[in-house]
Amino acid sequence: MINYLIKIIFFLCLLVNFSFVSSYQELDRIVAIVNKDVITHNDLTEGVDKALLFFQQNSIEPPEESIIEKKVLDELIEQKIIEGYAEDWNIKASQEDIDSLIQNILSANQITLDELKSNLKQQGSSYDKLLKSLSYEIILKKVKNREISSKLNISEYEIKKHKEKMAKIRPDVFDLSHILIKFSSEPTAEEKKEKRKLGEEIFDKLKTDDFAKIAYEFSDSPDANEGGSLGKLKQSELPEIFIDKLNNLSAGEYSTPFESNNGIHIIKINQVESYSESKNSSQKIKKYFIKHIVLKTSEVASEDDVIKKLKRYKNEIDSGADFSVIAKKYSEDFSAANGGEIGWINEGLLDQEFDKQLSIIDQNEVSQPFKTDLGWHIIQYTDSKFEDLASENIDNKIKYELINERTELLYQDWFSALKSESFIEIRQ
Incomplete structure (x- = not known):
């Protein structure tokens, strides 16, 4: 009799346990597999809730929830692919990177860290979620820089033409929204x-x-999640084709x-x-003419x-070999074709490790190997000079805008190609 009761109790425990597991799996089941990672139902629900909160806070009627779900799932898939790519290439968000962004948020909103945490809690979010979001933003920016931005070259002629365009337009600031229906690369x-x-x-x-609802539902632009908001921009920061259209519009019109x-x-x-343009006071900044050799781990x-290879190249150059010849032969960076030349670069414009090495070495001296997000480097500067910061600021700002x-x-x-090579299984 006792054995029978034990079996009954054991069976009931199994049923309870099975019921609990089934309930948990239903609550947090897998909705998609992306390469080695998964997206859960909770991930999806959290993203949908965040989108609905955006519409509510901005007094916008939201699209159908199925449309929001699809968009959120697409975003989560993109995030998993990018995070996987970053992991493969050891691209990370450092604590220093995150702290810097947090400080920017506090300064821009004139609040303390405790006030920020309290505000997030009131909005149904948390400080941990913010840190996770900022970490992804940093990683995405580094990935874009590695694969795209670092390979772009903006010529002095392009900067000059952009300045000429700026001189012809009024310096007003526009708060803009945008809808993009994107063409494929070869439409x-x-x-x-x-x-x-x-x-x-x-x-x-x-x-x-x-407009914000339609932008969220249909736009292919990265700003679609914010209802197509581009924020506040001067005409000089906009593509010329946008400026032509703005001249025929008033506030509230599209x-x-x-x-x-x-x-x-x-x-x-x-x-x-x-907008009132502020005048820059005269200030000098140091510039270096830099060459580098880059090798990447694999x-x-x-x-x-x-x-070891970079140290060997350094020894060869120190012994009389031409830096440019070695760079052309061995460097794994796009600058190799130009003998490793990066060109004239402002102090403080590149990775912090570059500045550190520039402060250590003398002109024509080759640095010890050092690491950045792009790989391992040795650098040499062959010339340096001081220039007025006011004109440099304008040129660098234009260059930064055009590269972005x-x-x-x-x-x-680039991402479409990466996505096509990824394993994606949607289980909804």
């Missing part, structure tokens, strides 16, 4: 026709629906669909502010292997 005539038709359909929807090489656009002016090349603009244009194609 056919049929694809362009379909995208133009979609642009007209979206334009018709805007007559009765909120453009008809227009086409660029990137796709079909619709822009809206939310607000216009008068499955067949460990850090020790790479460091091109990076975003190229990123989607």
Whole structure:
């Protein structure tokens, strides 16, 4: 009898345990597998809730929840792919990177860390979630820099032409929103026709629906999650094709669909502010003419292997070999074709480790091997000079803006190729 009761109790325990596990799996089941990682139902629900909160806080009627779910799932898949890529290449967000962004948030909002944590709690979020989000932003930026930005070259002619454009436009600040219907990298005539038709359909929807809602639902631009908001920008920070459209719009109005090489656009002016350009006081900054040799670790090349090779190249150069010849022969960076030349670079513009090495070495001296996100380097500067900071600031700002603009244009194609090589299984 006792044995029978024990069996009954054991069986009931199994049922309870099974019920608990089933309930847990239902609550946090796997909705997608991305390479070696998974996306859970809780991940998806959290993303949808965040999107719904955005619409609620901005008094915007949200799209259907199925549309939000699909968009959130696409974003989570992208994040998993990027995080996996970053892990493969040892790209990380350092504590220093995260602390710097947190300090920027506190300064911009004039609040303390405790106030930030309290505000996040009131919004249904948490400080830990913010740190996770910032960490991903940093990693994504480093990935874009590694694969795209670092390979872009902005010529002095392009900077000059951009300055000429800036001189012709008024220095107002525009609060803008944007919808993009993106073309593929090599669009056919049929694809362009379909995208133009979609642009007209979206334009018709805007007559009765909120711009932010339509942007969230249809836009292919990275700013779609914020209802297409581009924030506050000067005309000088915008593509020329945007400026032509802005001249015909007033605050609260949006453009008809227009086409660029990137796709079909619709822009809206939310607000216009008068802008007063501040004058920079004269200040000098040091510039270096830099060459470098870069080697990257791989499955067949460990850090020790790479460091030994770079030390050997340094010894050869110290013994009389030409840095440019060695760079052309061995460097694994796009600058190898130019003998490793990066060109004139402002002090403080590159990775902190570059500045550290520049402060240690003398002109024409070769540094010891050091590591950045791009790989392992040795560097040499062959000349240095001081220039006025005011004009340099303008040129660097233009260069930064043009690089960012091109990076975003190229990123989607680069990511599409990476995604096509990834294993993705959706289980919804």
